[in-house]
Amino acid sequence: MKFQPRSTEFSDDKRTWQRFLAGDVSAFETLMSGYFRTLFHYGCKFSGDQEFVKDSIQDLFLYLWERRANLNADADVKPYLMASLRRLMHRNVNSKSWVGEGGLTVPEDHFEIEFSVEQEYINHESTLVRTRQLDKLIGELPKRQKEVIYLKFFQGLDRDSISEIMDVTPQTVSNLLQIAIKQLKTHWKAEFLTFFMLHLLL
Amino acid sequence: MDRYNDFTVEDFVWDDFFRQWALAPTPETSTVWDEWVGSNPEMLEKVQQAKAIVLSLRLHEPEIADPEITRIVKQTIAKTDEPVYGFLPKTENTYRLLTYLVAASATLLMLAGWAIYTLNPKKGDPQSTNIGSPTDSNIAFIEKVNHSAEPMRVDMEDGSKITIAPAGRLRYPKKPNADKREVYLEGEAFFDIAKDPGHPFFVYSNGLITKVLGTSFSIEAYYDSNEVTVEVKTGRVAVFAESDPAVKEKISGTGLQGVVLRPNQKIIYSRDEVRMVKTLVEQPEMVVAKALTPQFEFEDTPASDVFDKVGKAYGIDILYDENLLKDCPLTATLDNQTLHEKLSIICKAVEASYEILDGQIVIYSKGCKN
Numbered sequence: 001m002k003f004q005p006r007s008t009e010f011s012d013d014k015r016t017w018q019r020f021l022a023g024d025v026s027a028f029e030t031l032m033s034g035y036f037r038t039l040f041h042y043g044c045k046f047s048g049d050q051e052f053v054k055d056s057i058q059d060l061f062l063y064l065w066e067r068r069a070n071l072n073a074d075a076d077v078k079p080y081l082m083a084s085l086r087r088l089m090h091r092n093v094n095s096k097s098w099v100g101e102g103g104l105t106v107p108e109d110h111f112e113i114e115f116s117v118e119q120e121y122i123n124h125e126s127t128l129v130r131t132r133q134l135d136k137l138i139g140e141l142p143k144r145q146k147e148v149i150y151l152k153f154f155q156g157l158d159r160d161s162i163s164e165i166m167d168v169t170p171q172t173v174s175n176l177l178q179i180a181i182k183q184l185k186t187h188w189k190a191e192f193l194t195f196f197m198l199h200l201l202l
Numbered sequence: 203m204d205r206y207n208d209f210t211v212e213d214f215v216w217d218d219f220f221r222q223w224a225l226a227p228t229p230e231t232s233t234v235w236d237e238w239v240g241s242n243p244e245m246l247e248k249v250q251q252a253k254a255i256v257l258s259l260r261l262h263e264p265e266i267a268d269p270e271i272t273r274i275v276k277q278t279i280a281k282t283d284e285p286v287y288g289f290l291p292k293t294e295n296t297y298r299l300l301t302y303l304v305a306a307s308a309t310l311l312m313l314a315g316w317a318i319y320t321l322n323p324k325k326g327d328p329q330s331t332n333i334g335s336p337t338d339s340n341i342a343f344i345e346k347v348n349h350s351a352e353p354m355r356v357d358m359e360d361g362s363k364i365t366i367a368p369a370g371r372l373r374y375p376k377k378p379n380a381d382k383r384e385v386y387l388e389g390e391a392f393f394d395i396a397k398d399p400g401h402p403f404f405v406y407s408n409g410l411i412t413k414v415l416g417t418s419f420s421i422e423a424y425y426d427s428n429e430v431t432v433e434v435k436t437g438r439v440a441v442f443a444e445s446d447p448a449v450k451e452k453i454s455g456t457g458l459q460g461v462v463l464r465p466n467q468k469i470i471y472s473r474d475e476v477r478m479v480k481t482l483v484e485q486p487e488m489v490v491a492k493a494l495t496p497q498f499e500f501e502d503t504p505a506s507d508v509f510d511k512v513g514k515a516y517g518i519d520i521l522y523d524e525n526l527l528k529d530c531p532l533t534a535t536l537d538n539q540t541l542h543e544k545l546s547i548i549c550k551a552v553e554a555s556y557e558i559l560d561g562q563i564v565i566y567s568k569g570c571k572n
Contacts, residue, residue, distance in 0.1 A: 012491060022397045022416040023458055024437045026465055026489050026517045028282070029275055036271045041263045050264060058278045065282050069399055069456055114262040121257040130211070131255050153221070154261050185212040 013077045021068045032061050035078070038155075039085050045111050045150065046089055056089045063088070079161035086165060111143035113150050133191050137184050145180035152177060203238045206245070214252035224256040272510065342376040348389075358383075361396035362403070382453075392420040404453065410471045411449070413440045413458060433468040433483045441469050441478070465489045465517040467561040480561040482518065486541045489517035498536035498544070505530040505552045509565060512548075516541055519562040526569035527552070 016034075019027035036057060043053035064071065064084070072080075115135045122128050138149060144166070151162045163170040206214075214220045223231040239246050348354040348366040356364045356372060360383060366372055370389030383398075387407040395403045397416025405412040407423035410430045417437020423430040432441055442452050442460035452459045461478060463469055466486035470479045488495060496515055500508055506527040513520035518541075530552035536544045545556050545563065554567035 018397050019416075019437060022399050022437060024417065025279060025282070026437075028279060029514070030490070032275045032278060033271060036275065037266060040266050044264045050266075054274055058274060058281075061278055062281055073397075116260050116262040118258045118260050121254045123254065124251070127251050127254045127258075130251070131258050134215070134255065134259060150261075153216075181216050184216070185210075188212055189210070 014074075017075065017077045018073050020064075021071055021073055023068065028061070028065060031077075032057075035081055038078070039081060042082055042155075043085055043089060045113060045147070046086070047110070048112075052092075053089075056085060056092060059092070060085050060088050076161060076164070079157060079164045083165040083167065087167075111147045111150075113138065113146060113154075130188070133188055134184070137187050137191075141180055141183065145176055145183070148173060148176045149180050203234065206238065207242065209245075209248070211248050211252045211255070214248065215255050220252065221256055224253045269507070272514075343373045344376050346372045353392075358396075360398060360401070363394045365392040365394075367391060387421055387423055388425050390420070390422045390424070392418070394418040399456075406444070409444050409473055411442055411444055411446075411453070413442075413453070413460070414438070415458070419463075428473050430471045430473070431468060432463065432471075434463045434465050435487070436465055436489065439463045441471070443471070443478075463561070467518075482558050482561060482563075486516050486518060488515045490515055498534075500536075501533050502531040503533075504528045505532050505548060505554070505567075505570075508532050508548055512536075512541070512544055513563070520565060521562055522554075522565035523567065523569075526567050527554075527565070530554075530567070530570035 016027045016030050020031050039057050039060075040050075040053055043056055044050060047053055060081070115138070117128070117131050117135060119128065122131065138146065141149070147166060148162060151157045151165060157165070159170050159173050162173045166173070168176075206217075206220075209217070219231075220235075223235050235249070239249055346354070346356050346366060348368050348370045351368050353368070354366045354370075356366060358364065358374075359378065362383075364372060364385070367390035370387070370391050372385055372387055372391060374385040381401065383401050383403040385403075385405055387405055393403075393405065393414075395414055395416050395418065399415045403414050403416070405421055407421055408425070408427075408430045410423070410432070412419070412421060412432055414437065417439060418435040419437075419439050420433050420435070421430065432439060438458055440452070440458035440460040440462050442449060446452060446460070448459075461469060461480060463480070466483050466489070468481050468483045470481065471477075472479075490496070496511060498511070498515075504527065506522060506524050509520045509522055509527070532548060532551050534547060534551065536547060539547065549555055549565070552567065552570055554565050556563055556565050558564075
C-alpha cells in the first residue's frame, strides 16, 4: 500500500517519453525498465499466466516503438502505458480464443487482487478480524469496482488517469468508486457487528 | 477537519487524506492529525484502528526480479530495428561474438569505402558535393561565423541551441524548409537539437551528413582536415556520406538509417582514406539522470552483473561471456572513477582485459573457476 506522489517524477518521465518518441534507444530502455514492474503487476490482475503478461509488455513496447512517429508527445506516461497494456492484453486474448487456442480466462471477466495482512501493525484481535473481513469483501466486489479501487488506492492514480486507463468517462469512475466504497462500508459494518455479538455471546 | 468529527473506522480507512498520513506521514500532516486527535480524544481509538488496518492490508503482488526485467528489456531492444549495430546476445561465446563483430564492421567499412570511392566525383573537395550544398540554390542564407576566441551560441527558431567553437562557421536557410531542418558547418560545434521527429535535423559538414530527430552531439569538421568526427552526448544520431548511393532515401526516411551512433559513441570519417570508424568518445559520461546515478558499490557481485550495471549507466554495450564471468566475484567501490578507470579496476580484479571495438566494449576473460 503505497501512495505514489504524481508530481515529482512527472517531468522526467515526460522527457524520457519524448526522447523515446524521437527514437532514442536509451530512453526505450529507461522507460521499459522503469515501468516494467508496475505494468507486470497490473497485467497479472487480468491473467494468471505470467509469461503471457511478460510477452504482452514486450509486444506493447515494440508496438509503441514502431508507431512512435504518430504518438502523442504530451501523453501522461503511466496511465497511457497502463491503458495501452490493458487494451493490448484484451485484444491478444480475444484473438487467441478466436483461433481456438482457448483455455485462457478472458480478462474482461477477470480482475484479481490479492492481499496479505501484515500483522506487525495490529495490536487487537478485533483489528485483525476487521482487516481480514475487508480483504474478503474487496475480493467479492464486481471486477470493475475492484479495478477502480486498485487504481485509486493502490496505484495512487487520479480520476482522469483512471478514466483513461479503463476507457470510461471520469463520471463513471466516480460512480464506480462511490458504489464500491459504499458496498465495502455497509457489509463491513454488518459483518463486524455479527462477529462482535457472537464474540460477546460466547 | 470538522468533517471528521463523526467518522467511523470504515470512513477513515477510505479517506484520501487519512490514508496519505497513515501510509506516508509528513511533519505537516502529522501535526494536523495529532492536533485534531488532541482536541477529539474520543476519536483516538478509531484513528488507531483505522491506521492499523490501512497499514496492515498490503497488496500482494507477484514477484519479478531485476535481472529478469533487464533480460526482457534487452531482448526487446534487440527486436527493434537496427540490423547491423543492434544488441548482440551476450551468452554467445566471446570468440564467435568477436568474429561476428569483425565481419559486421568489415562489411560496413567495405561498403562505405566502395560507396565513397566510386561515387564521389572529386573526393576531398567540399564544394563539389551534389547534395545540400548551400551554393547549389538561390535560397538566402544566414551565416554565423565565430571570429572571437570564445564559444559562440546560436539560438535557432525551433528551440535548438548550437554552440560554435572559435573560427567555426555555420550557415542555414533564412526561410526554414517545410519538412526538414538543415545547417552547414565548417569547423567545430556542439548541437543541442530540439525534439521534432516530424522535422529531422541535418548537418552537412565536409561530405558527411548527420541526421538526428532531437538529441545533442558535437561535430568537428575543419576545412583543412581530412577527418570529420561526430560525438554523441544524448539520443541517437545517424551519419552517412553525401556520396552514399542511397543518400536520398536516408534523408527522406522517417527513421535513422546509415551508421547509427548512440550516446558516448563517436565516428571518425576519413575523407581521403574513405572509411568510417566507430569508437567511443574519449571520456564517456553517464547517460542516466544525475538523481538516478547508480551506486557502484559491489560486494561479492558477479563480474557479469557489474559490467551490466556499468554498461547501463553509460549507455554502452559491454559484451562478455556470461558463463565465464558469473563465477568471478568482485568487491569494490567505483563511484568516483571515469569509465576507463572503472573498467581497468574491474578487469584487473577478475584477470580480464577489455577492448573498444566498433563503439562497444568487449571483455576478454578466461573465467575464475579455479
